[in-house]
Amino acid sequence: MPPTKEEIFQFLTEVNDPEIPVLSIVEMGIVREVELQDDSVRVVITPTYSGCPAMKVIEEEIVSALQKKGFENVTTRTVFSPSWTTDWLSEETKLKLKEYGIAPPGRASEQDSSGTLREIICPFCDSNKTELRSEFGSTACKSLHYCNNCQQPFEHFKCI
């Protein structure tokens, strides 16, 4: 029996995002499509940000993960359209982020045109008494905040 797309997607849930290791690249919405032809597999991926430095590692990990499952001919293809959005993260995925200590993103579609930030809730104590420290955090996809209630710095997954 040749493998199905569903099986390949399942295998790819074992590949984690190198910068947010609690999430798989499937949960992140980085894997867009799986193309099967004869004995070759092509995984279509999209970057979270134009300059995301993790993409190279992700490509290598996809190839090695599928090779371990017995696929020899594995390639990846990068697409930019439709452009990645945090709206592709499911509620379950957002909960995982929160438990990991990163405030999850709101819905990009609810942002006004200037992209004004909504209230950011502290992932540790659920307080709304937080302040923005920097729009740019340890990676392009996160911003830096500080909770004035529990006095902890934390990161927020930016809405994009």
Add this chain to the structure above:
Amino acid sequence: MDDDSRHALFEYLLRLGDDRLVLGHRLSEWCGHGPILEEDIALTNIALDCIGQANNFLQLAGSVENKGRTADDLAYFREAIEFKNLMLVEQPNGDFAYTIARQFLFDVFSFHLLEELQHSSHQELAGIAAKAVKEDRYHLRHSREWVLRLGDGTDESHQRIQSAFNDLWMYTGEIFQADKVDDLLFEKGISVDLKSIESKWSENVSEALTEATLAVPDAEQYMASGSRQGIHTEYLGHMLTEMQILTRSFPEAKW
């Protein structure tokens, strides 16, 4: 696509790619030198976005040109005269105010340009632009906030950012000078009407400068031009020397 359009599109993609590559490289020079840790991280994050966007535009340029050149070939193996970036983005970092003024003037342009380009009739170009415009929204908010803080801050910060805007103003005229590349691609629905971008740019820039208690420099002053044809200030060559030396010394280097 006919040869003329293909050539024009290649040129246009070089402009888009080179603006972001050169600015991204300039910003990366701040790495480890930012005035505060958060800004060090912010400027290098923005550098990364710019270089990522440049990579995408240059990769597409290489495929449109169809001579087998990769994004790396285009970035590392062209001379200054073959670079088509604006003079504005190649200007040295100066102090923090200078970097912010340069960034803000470019961000306003880039944001409005990409917002239009995401509706380009060229699908791949539109896709790259649609992705990049989301990043630019953050860049613009960052640089605009700093223009307000520095302009309406202390006497010294006000004076420093005002002189940065005064110095850089002569490089803003050429941003909106359309040539036959722009005209041909605009006709085909691939590029945008620079006139409409210019009016949005002027409005946004004046609005921010006024809010920051800064004077908008005189629009009638001398304006430098020619970078889209490969004419640059002396700074680009020096920057490229540093940017390109490793790849040119060790063309097969991998890490």
